[in-house]
Amino acid sequence: MQLLRSYLFVTLWLATGAIAGIISVLIWPLPYRRRYAIVMIWNRFVVWWASACCGIRYRIIGNHWHTGPYVVLSKHQSTWETMFLQYYFGPVSTILKRELLRIPFFGWGLAVLRPVPIDRGSPIQALKKVKALCQQRLAEGNNVLVFPEGTRIPPGQTGNYARSGADIACAAGVPVIPVAHNAGECWPKLGIRKYPGTVTVVIGDPIPTSGRSSREITETVKAWIEGQMAAMEPAHKATEPEPAFKK
Numbered sequence: 001m002q003l004l005r006s007y008l009f010v011t012l013w014l015a016t017g018a019i020a021g022i023i024s025v026l027i028w029p030l031p032y033r034r035r036y037a038i039v040m041i042w043n044r045f046v047v048w049w050a051s052a053c054c055g056i057r058y059r060i061i062g063n064h065w066h067t068g069p070y071v072v073l074s075k076h077q078s079t080w081e082t083m084f085l086q087y088y089f090g091p092v093s094t095i096l097k098r099e100l101l102r103i104p105f106f107g108w109g110l111a112v113l114r115p116v117p118i119d120r121g122s123p124i125q126a127l128k129k130v131k132a133l134c135q136q137r138l139a140e141g142n143n144v145l146v147f148p149e150g151t152r153i154p155p156g157q158t159g160n161y162a163r164s165g166a167d168i169a170c171a172a173g174v175p176v177i178p179v180a181h182n183a184g185e186c187w188p189k190l191g192i193r194k195y196p197g198t199v200t201v202v203i204g205d206p207i208p209t210s211g212r213s214s215r216e217i218t219e220t221v222k223a224w225i226e227g228q229m230a231a232m233e234p235a236h237k238a239t240e241p242e243p244a245f246k247k
Contacts, residue, residue: 009053021105040087055196062203071169076147077184093137152189166217175206180228185235197236
C-alpha cells in the first residue's frame with residue numbers, strides 16, 4: 001500500500017511541477033517578491049501532499065524569526081528540505097548546480113527564485129562568481145541557502161562540509177543559521193518509495209561571523225548539526241518483519 005501511495009505522490013508531484021514551471025514563465029514580468037510568493041504555493045503544496053499522501057509530517061524545534069539577511073547552512077539528505085526551506089526562510093537564494101536550471105519545468109521554476117548557480121567546469125572562477133552573486137543577493141534582502149555537504153548524504157552518514165557558505169557569510173558580515181533534520185529517513189535520496197513518519201527540523205540560533213574565520217564557523221556549524229543529528233529521534237519506526245508461518 002505504501003508503495004502505491006508513493007507512486008501516486010510522485011505522479012501528482014511531477015504533474016503539478018510541470019504546471020508550476022509553465023506558470024513561472026508566464027509570471028516572469030511580475031515583481032520578484034510576487035513571483036517568489038506564487039512559486040512557493042507549489043512548494044507548500046508538495047510538502048502538504050507528502051503529508052496527505054505518504055504520511056510525511058514534520059515538526060520544528062527552534063525559531064528562525066530573526067532579522068535578515070543571513071546565510072542558512074543546512075544538512076542535506078533529501079528533496080523534501082529543498083522544498084521546505086525555500087519557503088520557510090524565503091525569500092531565499094539557493095546555491096545549486098547550474099544543470100538543474102536546464103531541467104524542463106522544474107528548472108524554469110528555480111530560475112524565477114533568483115538562485116545562485118555553480119558552474120563546476122571551472123571551480124576557482126565559479127567560487128568567485130558565486131561569492132560575488134551571493135553578496136549581491138544578500139544586499140538585495142534575500143537570505144542565502146547553502147548545503148555545505150554539497151550533495152544529499154544518506155541518513156547516518158556525514159559528508160565533507162565545505163567552507164564556501166561560511167566564507168560568503170563572513171565576507172558579507174551576516175550571521176549563519178544552522179539547520180539539522182532527518183528528512184532522508186522519510187524521503188530517501190534513491191528510490192521512489194516514501195515512508196510515513198515525522199521529520200524533525202531543528203533550527204539553531206544565529207552564529208555571528210564578525211571577527212571569525214570561515215574555517216572556524218564551518219567547524220562550529222558541523223559540530224552543532226552532527227550533534228543534533230546524533231540526538232534526534234528516528235523519523236519513523238522500522239517495520240518489523242512478519243513472523244514466519246508455522247504449520
